[in-house]
Each structure stands twice: as structure tokens, then as C-alpha cells.
Amino acid sequence: MRALLLLLALLPAMANAAELLVELADGSHRYSSAELLAHPASRELEIPADVAYKRAMHYRAVPLAELLEGVKAEDHLQAVADDGFAAELPAAALLDAKGARAWLAVEDPAKPWPALGKAGKSAGPFYLVWTHPEAEQIGAEQWPFRMVRLRILAPVAERFPALRPDPALAVDDPINLGFAQFQKNCLACHRLNKQGDAAFGPDLNLPYNPTEYLRADLLRRYIRDPQSLRHWPQARMPGFAATALSEDQLDHLLAYLRHMAGRKVAAD
Structure with a gap:
């Protein structure tokens, strides 16, 4: 007892x-x-x-x-x-x-x-x-x-080759700099080309890349403050202030996303 x-x-x-x-x-x-x-x-x-x-x-x-x-x-x-x-x-x-x-x-x-x-x-x-x-x-x-x-x-580029930009690009090309920003700011929630470990947000290249359906100015605004573009009480995407993602870094991120819209893998 x-x-x-x-x-x-x-x-x-x-x-x-x-x-x-x-x-x-x-x-x-x-x-x-x-x-x-x-x-x-x-x-x-x-x-x-x-x-x-x-x-x-x-x-x-x-x-x-x-x-x-x-x-x-x-x-x-x-x-x-x-x-x-x-x-x-x-x-x-x-x-x-x-x-x-x-x-x-x-x-x-x-x-x-x-x-x-x-x-x-x-x-x-x-x-x-x-x-x-x-x-x-x-x-x-x-x-x-x-x-x-x-x-x-292992580093992201080794684990997920479908996330890599064109290998012919220079290391300091804005697209490669944007790939670094994608890893830091996006990959925690999103996959791209069906690759990534997150199971939280949608794929950012399949079926459509956000650069294909949002104007550049609206996409920038959405990344900075998602609720300012689409008010949704249940939304969980944070806004990225300039203190964490500078204007130049945001330019690089968008350059990477536009580049990857032309490097999609098969949907199935």
C-alpha cells in the first residue's frame, strides 16, 4: 500500500x-x-x-x-x-x-x-x-x-540538393547570398522542391513559387508583415523586421526565390 x-x-x-x-x-x-x-x-x-x-x-x-x-x-x-x-x-x-x-x-x-x-x-x-x-x-x-x-x-546544401541554385553561379552572387537567407529565415517552416525537414508550412516552389503569383512589392510587404497583406487571426508566419533581415538581404532572398522558380523538380 x-x-x-x-x-x-x-x-x-x-x-x-x-x-x-x-x-x-x-x-x-x-x-x-x-x-x-x-x-x-x-x-x-x-x-x-x-x-x-x-x-x-x-x-x-x-x-x-x-x-x-x-x-x-x-x-x-x-x-x-x-x-x-x-x-x-x-x-x-x-x-x-x-x-x-x-x-x-x-x-x-x-x-x-x-x-x-x-x-x-x-x-x-x-x-x-x-x-x-x-x-x-x-x-x-x-x-x-x-x-x-x-x-x-550535414549542411543544408548537402542534405537537400534540390534547394541548390545553379552551381555555375559565383559564391557571392546575390542568388547564392539569398540561398543563405532562405536557410536562415524560411527553411524552419517551409520546404522547397519537396525537400526540407520542416512539416509546418507549404512548399515554396511547388506547385507555384510566391514570385509567380505575388507582385514584387506585395511579396516584400508580406515578408515584412504578413498580417498587413492578409489578415488571418490563425496565421503563424512571423514578420521579418529590418533588424533581422536587411533590405539588401531581402533583395537576395527574393532573387533566390525567383531563380528557383525556374529550377522546379517534377511535381510527382
Whole structure:
């Protein structure tokens, strides 16, 4: 009877337990929320302009670099959320503490974070947040919340060859520069030419590329502020401010999209 009572007492904590799977070159590790909350490098953190909550937030967080032992600056990682959002993250930004700094915010089951929207779910149990994001133009797509997995992967161009622009283009061609912006700002939600890991938004080349059905000025406006062009309360696409995507970078992104409209793969 005592064992049964103990089990019943533990059930709420077990139900709220959460784990983050981190897969690196030397193997995998599952971190529980309790383990991370007690991590010796964890600290209380204030985020003045939180991307998910659109206001100042307070978190218990661990510097993400603490969980990336053996990862090199030239490596590439991907953070996956429970809804199919898949953020592509160059390791250099995650390891560098001089400018923008990446933190893994951990939700305490005893002190849950506020709900996001009508679904009733918070941004937890694990949320990648940044201090001084403006130092390296960290955009909204690099703030994945409800994370379940962080893994090291080959670069996007190796994994998804159908995303590559014409190989004859120079490295510094605006189209190749736009491909870099696409990886940073679009690939977390969208696929293109049926390739990509995200399962969140529509394919951006099949059956039609947005440059084929939106005027250039309207497409620019839509990327900056989706609700200004099409008001939809359930829409989840964020706007991209100039602090995260400059005018030149937006030009490059649009050049890449126009280019890829002529490099479609077969629909079936």
C-alpha cells in the first residue's frame, strides 16, 4: 500500500516530466527538465523582447554551449519542435558568447510558463532564447520553442540538393547570398522542391513559387508583415523586421526565390 501511495504521489511529476534529445557526433544524450534546471551553469535570465511571448520574460536557462561539447564552429545543427518546426542553426552562432548568446530556457513543471494562444500550450518545456540577438541579426526563426530535439547534421546544401541554385553561379552572387537567407529565415517552416525537414508550412516552389503569383512589392510587404497583406487571426508566419533581415538581404532572398522558380523538380 505504501508503494502504491508513493507511486500516486509521483504521478503528477512523472506526467510533467520532459526530455530533450541532443544528438551529436559522439552520441546521444537525453536531458530531463529537472536535470537542466539543476545544471551548475543554469541561471536566472531576463529576455527583454521575447519572440514567442512578444514581451519581457524571465527564465531559468542554461548556456546552450554547455550541451554542445565537441561541436565545432563549422558544424551545423538543427532544432526540432513538437509541431514539425525545424530551425537550421550554424554552430558558430550557438558557441559564440561574445555577441549574441544562445540559451536553453527550461520550464519548471511546478511553475509553468504562460500559454501561447488558444491551444493552451506554453513555449516549454524547452525554448532556445537569445541575449543581444541584434549583435548577429538573430531572427525569429532562430528562437524555436517547444523543442524536443537538437541534432548535428550535414549542411543544408548537402542534405537537400534540390534547394541548390545553379552551381555555375559565383559564391557571392546575390542568388547564392539569398540561398543563405532562405536557410536562415524560411527553411524552419517551409520546404522547397519537396525537400526540407520542416512539416509546418507549404512548399515554396511547388506547385507555384510566391514570385509567380505575388507582385514584387506585395511579396516584400508580406515578408515584412504578413498580417498587413492578409489578415488571418490563425496565421503563424512571423514578420521579418529590418533588424533581422536587411533590405539588401531581402533583395537576395527574393532573387533566390525567383531563380528557383525556374529550377522546379517534377511535381510527382
